[in-house]
Amino acid sequence: MIRLRGVGKTYDDGTVAVQDLDLDVARGELVCLVGPSGCGKSTTLKMVNRLIEPTSGTIEIDGEDVTRQDPVQLRRRIGYVIQQVGLFPHQKVVDNVMTVPTLQGVPRAKARERARDLLELVGLDPARYAGRYPHQLSGGQQQRVGVARALAGDPAVLLMDEPFGAVDPVVRLRLQDEFLRLQDEVGVTVVLVTHDIDEAVRLGDRVAVFAGGGRLAQFDTPARLLGRPADDFVAEFVGSTSGLRRLTVTPLDPVHVEPLDGVRAGDLGAAVDADITLGEALAVLLRDDRGMVGVRDGARFVGVLTPNGVHRALRAALAEMAESDSP
Numbered sequence: 423m424i425r426l427r428g429v430g431k432t433y434d435d436g437t438v439a440v441q442d443l444d445l446d447v448a449r450g451e452l453v454c455l456v457g458p459s460g461c462g463k464s465t466t467l468k469m470v471n472r473l474i475e476p477t478s479g480t481i482e483i484d485g486e487d488v489t490r491q492d493p494v495q496l497r498r499r500i501g502y503v504i505q506q507v508g509l510f511p512h513q514k515v516v517d518n519v520m521t522v523p524t525l526q527g528v529p530r531a532k533a534r535e536r537a538r539d540l541l542e543l544v545g546l547d548p549a550r551y552a553g554r555y556p557h558q559l560s561g562g563q564q565q566r567v568g569v570a571r572a573l574a575g576d577p578a579v580l581l582m583d584e585p586f587g588a589v590d591p592v593v594r595l596r597l598q599d600e601f602l603r604l605q606d607e608v609g610v611t612v613v614l615v616t617h618d619i620d621e622a623v624r625l626g627d628r629v630a631v632f633a634g635g636g637r638l639a640q641f642d643t644p645a646r647l648l649g650r651p652a653d654d655f656v657a658e659f660v661g662s663t664s665g666l667r668r669l670t671v672t673p674l675d676p677v678h679v680e681p682l683d684g685v686r687a688g689d690l691g692a693a694v695d696a697d698i699t700l701g702e703a704l705a706v707l708l709r710d711d712r713g714m715v716g717v718r719d720g721a722r723f724v725g726v727l728t729p730n731g732v733h734r735a736l737r738a739a740l741a742e743m744a745e746s747d748s749p
């Protein structure tokens with residue numbers, strides 16, 4: 423869906439923000455760009471919708487070279503969400519969301535209807551919020567309106583620059599979850615910039631780790647990034663807690679579920695679904711504090727998971743990864 427080849431950006435003052443970047447994003451994929459401050463993430467994103475022109479290389483969307491397209495038309499086909507949200511302060515929420523469809527010539531009544539549907543989709547009751555002005559919303563609600571507005575033009579591609587950066591950690595987690603569900607439902611292709619490696623591995627189908635000067639250090643699935651960092655820079659960037667992060671991307675393997683033999687119903691406490699990640703299972707284990715949780719397959723208990731089971735499962739996942747890597 424998006425293809426960058428040999429893309430570079432040197433600013434007028436000689437700053438090399440991005441160099442020789444190749445990157446492919448598949449249709450419907452969510453790719454996170456992550457890296458330390460100033461490594462060229464935002465510059466890369468803005469080259470895709472031509473807010474910044476590359477100094478070398480080519481960028482294609484759906485097989486078309488973006489530099490051959492009218493930038494204004496291009497930007498109407500690409501949703502763009504930024505941290506500061508950028509809602510029009512003197513327009514009601516519904517009018518903010520209607521901006522692009524109206525520019526595209528969609529009749530107002532239809533655009534309004536669509537805007538209300540989108541507000542619903544991002545979890546804002548239109549009856550309550552459509553008529554408000556942006557300053558009458560919380561930061562998280564404004565962010566949701568920003569997402570609704572970006573989706574209003576039915577974009578094939580959604581670019582997001584630190585979209586959840588301005589809200590507190592609890593709201594951020596909720597917005598991330600909601601966004602994952604939404605993206606699944608809408609199926610839009612997303613490129614999301616973040617400096618937060620936890621956010622990147624949580625959201626990304628694949629994660630591009632940038633080093634300084636827009637050099638792509640590794641482009642991989644979260645599991646491989648955490649399990650097999652390509653070099654010292656990536657290893658350090660994903661950090662000493664990468665084992666813990668690994669938990670959040672490793673599914674529970676039934677092999678590590680222990681049989682119910684000898685377990686009394688009263689010992690079970692909370693239950694988790696068999697298709698959960700180890701991270702989620704561990705969170706329930708810690709919260710419940712009984713040393714084991716029941717594992718359910720539908721309505722049926724299939725066994726129990728203990729902290730030891732989680733540990734074994736994590737070690738097995740790492741070993742499996744190492745094995746699949748050897749020639």
Ligand SMILES: Nc1ncnc2c1ncn2[C@@H]1O[C@H](COP(=O)(O)OP(=O)(O)OP(=O)(O)O)[C@@H](O)[C@H]1O
Pocket residue numbers: 433434435437438439457458459460461462463464465466617
């Ligand atoms: N207009 C500009 N003129 C000159 N240099 C610039 C310009 N815009 C950005 N840069 C430089 O280009 C480099 C990459 O900037 P960019 O904003 O792409 O980084 P980033 O990875 O998004 O950083 P952050 O996480 O801090 O937002 C930085 O060194 C920055 O100072």
